[in-house]
Amino acid sequence: MGWGGLPPKYAQYTALIKGQGAGEKNQTLTFPKPDLDYEKGGFFSITTYNSESWIGEENFYISMDRMKDNGDGTMTVDFNSDTPYSVTVSEGWNGTLRLYLPVDAEKTIEEINHFVNIPITKK
Template identity: 40%
Template sequence: MDLVNNSKLENGRSLPSQITFKPADLTYEKGGFWSITTYTTEGWLAEDQASISNSTAVQNEDGTYTIHFNHPNEINTINTPSPISALLRNYVPKNKSSIID
């Protein structure tokens, strides 16, 4: 799934935005994981800390994850330039339909 950050700019800076998702059913015990990595429009990593994953993100009470972009006072924040693209990766799914769903 390719995520598009439609952040608005104000004074040349990207305003905060967020995405909430429920991860696919992954086989974590066999090395499965998810990650979100942000890239510049030229395809380079957006920042030194350009990603977040299931091993670093804090899960919401309902099993979802909310990832914030450019919101330093929130948990699960990735600081990014604007515009960016973000790629959500899911590795070692339990089955094909869990990725599609």
């Protein structure tokens, strides 16, 4: 889906992150790096919210530059961990993956459909 009036060829967002909600320590999520037009400023990020869908923590957001690049085409984000690529979440949290400047809007929809089925796991 596009957001804020932007058509899907410019921006797409997930409606959820599978496994969101647990406030436990040392959770992790690894997913394929999205196919975006990075040369023209394409980027992605994850924003988290509390159980009432408000920003609930100081460390609520992570950009692609702070995520762990695993060197194999995947990225990792931790939740409630002591890593530099971790965000802080509380019980009942929810989150959104934001993608800007997809190379192919239809392919990005497929990537989002895959992403929302990748579960967060315990480290």
